Amino acid sequence: MSHEPIVSLRHVTKRIGRSTIIDNLTFDVPQGEIFGFLGPNGAGKTTTIRMMVGLMSITQGEIIIKGENIKSGFEQAIRHVGAIVENPEMYKYLSGYHNLVHYARMVPGVNKERIDEVISLVKLDKRIHDKVKKYSLGMRQRLGVAQALLHRPSLLILDEPTNGLDPAGIRELRDYLRLLTRTEGITVIVSSHLLSEMELMCDRVAILQQGKLVDVKGIQEFMSSATEQVQTYIIDASPAEQALGALCDMDKVREAKAVPDGLELVAEREHIPEILADLMRLNIRIYKAQPQRQSLEDRFLEMTGGGQNG
């Protein structure tokens, strides 16, 4: 696997009228990763994706996909891309199969075997000859993934892929994307405004805010920087009142209060074992001690200025 980026954005700017929708985006998407676009609604995720697939013109700058400029070499560049932009809207009056035949005809080298292969890949075998209008949302999503994978793209772009999927569907999609990147070396770009999802799915995330790039980071870096910080823990201890009293007396505890789930305490990660040991020494029984997992979200909101846009 080469380490050349599969997608490069260079000073990409999009202006509509006087307003600047996308402002000078520059970053690379490395090969074989799941790369996330993260940002509140209206941050420019979809616009960026639309420019990457040629649905929108680029006012300034350039986007290079596998060495081909999407503007000047559109047909060459787009050959490597499979995408779902927003909802996978299909021809409802056609069967799922004929929808796939339709897209297969548009790229040279996709034969009937490949269509069948993709159908079984997304597990639509039984319903593929039904009309799309009879499909559930989840089935449409899967058909959307199927059309994106038909021509064996090197780059898969999914705009809000988990919209409308149930938790099982999201999990399935996640596992499937992992499989694609691991076994076939496909690079996946996903956009989302849901952090918890991105955290589980992505190797790296680019954070967008009002058309500007805030940061690009590996998800591990994100997580570790979060864990270094002072965190909030929930403790289930008995007797609770005695425990709360003890916690309030400890120097290492910055804050402690009773919450419906138990006791909430704020302290540095390093000090937690000692705090718990102190409690146990006082014959307080501890059933559970759990860090609050909202750290990434907090960090995200911090970076994007409180997430006032949702």
Place this chain on the structure above:
Amino acid sequence: MGSLILNENMKLYRRPRTWAMLGFMVAIVLFLSIMDWYHNDKRTEGDEWRNVVIEEKQQRSEILNDPKLNEENRSYNEQRVAILDYHLEHDIRPEEGTMWDAINGTAGLTILITLFTVIVAGDSLAGEFSGGTIKLLLIRPASRLKILVSKYISMLMFGILLLLILFIVSILFNGLIYRFGNIDLPLVMVNTEGEIVERNMVATLWKTYLFNGVSTIMFVTMAFMISSAFRSSAMAIGFSIFALFAGTIVSEVLQAYEWSKFILFSNLDLTQYLTGRPYQEGMTLTFSAVVLSAYFILFNLVSWLVFTKRDVAA
């Protein structure tokens, strides 16, 4: 390109709507033919056609005797009388009472072809936008121009299909009603020089079809342009159908002005050169061909520019 046209055809012919149109076309041809046969003056069918012709000639002569008759009516009636004389002299029966009468009558159904093709064309492009499928269509290694052209070609093919259905159904059905009698009957008509000539019936029929086909192509191109500019099927179909019906009125109202010969609608009806009565003095087939080509290029240029340059948002 071939596979793109296959795609467009698949999207067209796998919709019940399309088959309803084709079925309606067949049904209306059958209906009109039956009505025509049912209301036919039965005397014209046998050898009595001479009496009918002589009767008509007498009526027209009486009209011509009226000194207050205006110029237009006079020349029309004189032409009719000359044609009727020709029928009698050369022992060629008129089309009335043969299969050809109804067949020529159904040639007027080309307006239905225009209507259906405009509906399909208006929806072909705008439907992709309103259905959201345009986003998946344009992210393939096929340029927007190719996609536009493939849609355009598939629309023209649909128009030709409707025309073939009209021709075949009307020939077969009327042929069966009249047991294919007088199948080699020539058409007696007045040419542009005012002479009476015999013409091959089928060739004349196809000439009418093709001349009407030109107007179909212009309306489809217009629907396509509106479809690409506004991305709304309702707008494209609505405007084009409005133009289809209001166009004649517009050109009639403006007939007094000389520049009105440059209006699209004044040139659409090319059969005006078949009958030898152009919209304005001095207009020729070549003139109309040039004007129509100019509009054709303009419409296509607008469709192409708007479709290939504009962003696909929302």
